[in-house]
Amino acid sequence: MRNSWLKLARRDPKTLSTKSILYFCEDHFDLENDMENYTRYKIMGSVKRIQMKSNCTPSRFDCQVDRKRKSTPNKSLHSFIKRSTIGEIEETMEKEENHVK
Secondary structure (H helix, E strand, O other): OHHHHHHHOOOOHHHOOOOOOOOOOHHHOOHHHHEOOHHHHHHHOOOOOOOEOOOOOOOOOOOOOOOOOOOOOOHHHHHHHHHHHHHHHHHHHHHHHHHHO
16 A cells, blocks of 8 residues: 555655655545545544545645646647637627727
């Protein structure tokens, strides 16, 4: 399990001691599905010790904008976002033109 986590973090297990303690912040997990004591955490606002499910692994890395992706992003999604942004810009420009007149 440790090696799979290290692989996800893009760390070489050979360069770390087996006694090294590594942490992943909560941003890398789907807390609702990955935490054993999520309900208590949600209701109480905190818990003494977070208990992760035994089979969970970090799965969210979009918060790291400088992280290089192993594969190229979905081009159709990129195109959709670009078209949406262009549409919003054009709409705003039209409103500004109508407001100036």
